[in-house]
Amino acid sequence: xxxxxxxxxxxxxxxxxxxxxxxxxxxxxxxxxxxxxxxxxxxxxxxxxxxxxxxxxxxxxxxxxxxxxxxxxxxxxxxxxxxxxxxxxxxxxxxxxxxxxxxxxxxxxxxxxxxxxxxxxxxxxxxxxxxxxxxxxxxxxxxxxxxxxxxxxxxxxxxxxxxxxxxxxxxxxxxxxxxxxxxxxxxxxxxxxxxxxxxxxxxxxxxxxxxxxxxxxxxxxxxxxxxxxxxxxxxxxxxxxxxxxxxxxxxxxxxxxxxxxxxxxxxxxxxxxxxxxxxxxxxxxxxxxxxxxxxxxxxxxxxxxxxxxxxxxxxxxxxxxxxxxxxxxxxxxxxxxxxxxxxxxxxxxxxxxxxxxxxxxxxxxxxxxxxxxxxxxxxxxxxxxxxxxxxxxxxxxxxxxxxxxxxxxxxxxxxxxxxxxxxxxxxxxxxxxxxxxxxxxxxxxxxxxxxxxxxxxxxxxxxxxxxxxxxxxxxxxxxxxxxxxxxxxxxxxxxxxxxxxxxxxxxxxxxxxxxxxxxxxxxxxxxxxxxxxxxxxxxxxxxxxxxxxxxxxxxxxxxxxxxxxxxxxxxxxxxxxxxxxx
Numbered sequence: 001x002x003x004x005x006x007x008x009x010x011x012x013x014x015x016x017x018x019x020x021x022x023x024x025x026x027x028x029x030x031x032x033x034x035x036x037x038x039x040x041x042x043x044x045x046x047x048x049x050x051x052x053x054x055x056x057x058x059x060x061x062x063x064x065x066x067x068x069x070x071x072x073x074x075x076x077x078x079x080x081x082x083x084x085x086x087x088x089x090x091x092x093x094x095x096x097x098x099x100x101x102x103x104x105x106x107x108x109x110x111x112x113x114x115x116x117x118x119x120x121x122x123x124x125x126x127x128x129x130x131x132x133x134x135x136x137x138x139x140x141x142x143x144x145x146x147x148x149x150x151x152x153x154x155x156x157x158x159x160x161x162x163x164x165x166x167x168x169x170x171x172x173x174x175x176x177x178x179x180x181x182x183x184x185x186x187x188x189x190x191x192x193x194x195x196x197x198x199x200x201x202x203x204x205x206x207x208x209x210x211x212x213x214x215x216x217x218x219x220x221x222x223x224x225x226x227x228x229x230x231x232x233x234x235x236x237x238x239x240x241x242x243x244x245x246x247x248x249x250x251x252x253x254x255x256x257x258x259x260x261x262x263x264x265x266x267x268x269x270x271x272x273x274x275x276x277x278x279x280x281x282x283x284x285x286x287x288x289x290x291x292x293x294x295x296x297x298x299x300x301x302x303x304x305x306x307x308x309x310x311x312x313x314x315x316x317x318x319x320x321x322x323x324x325x326x327x328x329x330x331x332x333x334x335x336x337x338x339x340x341x342x343x344x345x346x347x348x349x350x351x352x353x354x355x356x357x358x359x360x361x362x363x364x365x366x367x368x369x370x371x372x373x374x375x376x377x378x379x380x381x382x383x384x385x386x387x388x389x390x391x392x393x394x395x396x397x398x399x400x401x402x403x404x405x406x407x408x409x410x411x412x413x414x415x416x417x418x419x420x421x422x423x424x425x426x427x428x429x430x431x432x433x434x435x436x437x438x439x440x441x442x443x444x445x446x447x448x449x450x451x452x453x454x455x456x457x458x459x460x461x462x463x464x465x466x467x468x469x470x471x472x473x474x475x476x477x478x479x480x481x482x483x484x485x486x487x488x489x490x491x492x493x494x495x496x497x498x499x500x501x502x503x504x505x506x507x508x509x510x511x512x513x514x515x516x517x518x519x520x521x522x523x524x525x526x527x528x529x530x531x532x533x534x535x536x537x538x539x540x541x542x543x544x545x546x547x548x549x550x551x552x553x554x555x556x557x558x559x560x561x562x563x564x565x566x567x568x569x570x571x572x573x574x575x576x577x578x579x580x581x582x
Contacts, residue, residue, distance in 0.1 A: 042221035048236045051572050054175055057091035058329050060253050062575055067251055067358070068350050068549050071271055080549050081350040085358050087252045089575035092245060093566035095320035095331045096155035096339065097167065099146055102126065105167055108174070111190070112198045117382060117468065119442065119461040124166065126158035130561040141316065141561070153319045155337045155564040161244075161532045161556035164340050164565040168242040171567060176201045176238045185217065185231055196380045196468035201241075203471055205233060206367075206375045245568035246359045247343040247551065250535045254334065254548035259327025272546055273326045273334045279543050281324075294323055294335030296537045296546055303539070316539050316561075334546040337564035338538040344493050345531040345553035352496045362492040368472035376472045384438040386426055388463035390419045396452075396459060404452070411450050415441045462557065493529045530556045538562035 025034040026045055035045040053059065068082035106124060113120040131141040145151050146158070159167075177199040180186035189211050193199060203209050207230065217228035218235060231237050245253070254273050260266060271277045274293060281288045292312045297303055305311030314322065317336055325331045343349070344361040353360060368376040397404065397412045404412070418437045425434035445456045475490035531553045537546035540562050544550065554560070 036221050038221050038223050042223055042225070044221055044234070046235055050574060050577060051236075052179075052239060054091065054239050054242070054569055056093050056095070056567075057569055058094045059571065059577055060090055060092050060249070060328055061258060061577075062087045062089040062252070062571075063257075065252055065255060065257055067248055070269075070549050071547065074544050075550075077347075077551075079347040079350070080551050081348075082549070083350055083353075083355070085248055085353070085355050087246075087248050088357060089571040090245070090249055091569040091571060092249070092253050092328075092330060093568070094325070094329055096337055096564045096566050097164075098153050098320055099156050100152040102156040102159070102167070103147070103152075105170055108170065112193055112469075113195065113467070116195050119457060120382070120464065120467050122458060123461045123464050124163060126156060126163070127160075127559045128158055130158040130559050138561075153321070154317050155320055155332075157317070157337060157561050157564050158559045159340075159564065160559045161340050161554075163559075164244060168244060168567050172239070172241040173199055173201050175242070176204075179237060179239065180204075180231065183237065185237075187211065196378060198469050200378070200469050200471070201238060203378050203469060204230070205238075206378075206471060208375070208378050208471070240570040240572065242567040242569055244340055244342045244565060246357070247341045247533050247535060248353075248358045249568060250339065250341045251548045253328055253330055254326070254536065256326035256328045256330070256333070272543075273548060279546070288324075294332070294537070294546055295539050296335040296541050296543055297539070298543075314539060318539075333536060333548070335537045335541070336539060338534045338536045338541075338545075338552070338560075338562055340563065340565040341533050341535055343533040344529060345527060345533045345551075346497050347527070348497060360493065360495075362495075364476045364487065364490045364492075365473045366476050368474050378469060378471050379466050380468055381435060381439055382442075382464050382468065383435055383466035384422075384441075384460070385463040385465050386419060386423050386434065386438065389438065389441065389460050390416065390423065392459045392463065393419065393456070396456070400452070405450075408450050408452050411444065411448050411453070412456070415444055415456070418444070526555070527553070532556045534563055 025037055027034045028043065028045075033040050033043060035043050037043075064084060064086045066082050067085050069080040070082065073080070106121065109121045109124055126146055128142050128146055131138040131145065145154070146156070177186070181188050192211060197210050199209060199211075218231055220227055220229040222229075255270055256273050257266060257270070260268055260270060260275060268275045272279065272293070276282065279293055279296075279298075281291045281293055283289050292298060292305075295312045295314045295318045298305070298311055302311075304313070304315045312318070312335075314336075318332075320336070321331055323332060323335070326333055342361055343359060346352070346360060349360050370376055393412055393416050397409070397416075400408070418441050422434040422437035422441075425431075425437065442457070442460060445453050445460065477490070478488050481488045532555075533551055533553050535548070535551060537543070537550075545552075554563070
């Protein structure tokens with residue numbers, strides 16, 4: 001009994017020590033000073049478990065794989081040279097972005113910009129005319145595909161690469177706004193957000209969101225603080241941005257090798273996102289045995305099969321959950337619609353890219369600062385691509401030609417005059433004055449009674465680079481990166497491919513700034529710095545293009561009835577998540 005009481009007393013003492021030690025604040029392993037203590041200066045360390053999975057996303061555990069061609073190059077593109085690379089873990093949408101998601105996006109833009117900047121809504125509209133073909137009757141899809149509820153869970157099409165990126169940015173802000181509201185850190189205010197005063201993640205983090213003071217606040221441990229503060233990036237509450245996946249990420253996810261390996265051994269070679277070299281379901285005895293695994297064209301003129309037993313049950317696109325997912329839980333990585341990815345297209349990119357997180361298309365930016373080092377105020381008006389607007393107006397006038405009336409030509413010439421003035425101001429680095437002139441261009445068009453005014457308004461709207469409420473950013477410069485070794489300039493799209501010294505014009509200094517110097521865009525090729533990669537097969541493709549290694553490209557401003565996208569998100573911290581091996 002004495003020994004039992006002695007052991008019991010020892011256990012109580014140990015428990016007391018553990019309890020008392022757990023009540024003490026955590027201390028820095030570097031300095032010994034305690035965290036989260038106003039008396040010690042307010043150094044903070046936040047409790048953090050792991051990244052929250054954003055709406056619609058699936059965690060893709062990264063690793064190494066052979067990227068590129070895995071069978072004969074049927075198209076003779078010679079642009080998908082196989083190479084072993086590694087991608088980090090990341091998140092990817094389990095389905096393509098749907099028509100319903102895009103209608104949500106348009107609805108929000110109407111709430112925020114509908115009264116003051118209707119051209120922003122116009123910029124976001126998908127091109128429904130992509131359904132028209134010269135020898136097909138597709139007008140019903142022009143009228144109904146985007147907006148009719150029968151197609152609400154079908155993938156959105158007619159969306160350019162630029163529009164897809166704008167959607168990703170909008171989605172990032174809406175998800176982070178909801179997280180702040182859910183955590184009681186910001187008041188719910190759906191009707192009070194108009195023009196530049198809507199919620200934007202970057203503007204919030206820089207203290208430029210007016211309604212950020214509502215709701216609860218984080219505790220501020222700084223001895224010079226007010227006791228509460230806004231959420232910061234260091235708190236780990238806000239999610240990283242939604243974005244398009246890189247080509248390597250998309251291809252890796254499509255193959256789904258996580259379900260095709262034992263330890264580090266890939267057990268079976270995959271041509272498609274499933275085992276085997278065939279396209280039918282091999283689930284012997286199962287309900288879907290013998291059916292086509294994805295939405296693509298089985299043979300000449302066979303878009304859907306024979307009535308009574310349709311082979312893929314879809315004439316055009318299909319609902320995003322219509323076919324079984326791959327081993328990552330991702331739907332339609334092998335058909336339905338092809339999908340935009342981030343990369344700029346180059347034929348030799350597979351040979352040029354790095355072996356870790358390969359990507360071509362880096363253009364480095366930084367926040368615009370005031371002279372005192374503070375962040376410049378966010379935009380309170382539309383910011384236009386001046387060169388793009390000039391190009392559009394000039395081409396419109398050239399192609400319309402004799403069909404333009406004197407009043408039409410006067411309107412275009414007046415617009416071009418202001419655009420030229422804006423370009424001169426931009427060269428002088430008088431950015432605000434330049435953009436004020438661009439606002440006047442839009443006002444000239446809107447106030448005009450000319451029948452071409454709607455066309456001009458639509459075309460100029462396509463060249464809006466930034467909208468009210470977005471933070472000011474600029475490309476980095478060589479002079480601010482003096483002595484830096486990993487990079488110097490901002491634009492590395494042409495890195496190792498397309499540089500001036502490698503072109504046929506290496507001796508002509510006047511050609512150095514010409515982006516067409518390498519590829520003669522529009523003459524011998526359609527490749528330039530706006531050519532973006534898209535991946536995967538679609539409802540008009542043969543089975544060859546459902547192979548993840550195939551790659552094609554399209555100008556970033558164009559769209560097709562066979563092309564959609566899905567969003568990705570960076571994974572921070574552990575590559576495996578809770579319960580995985582570290």
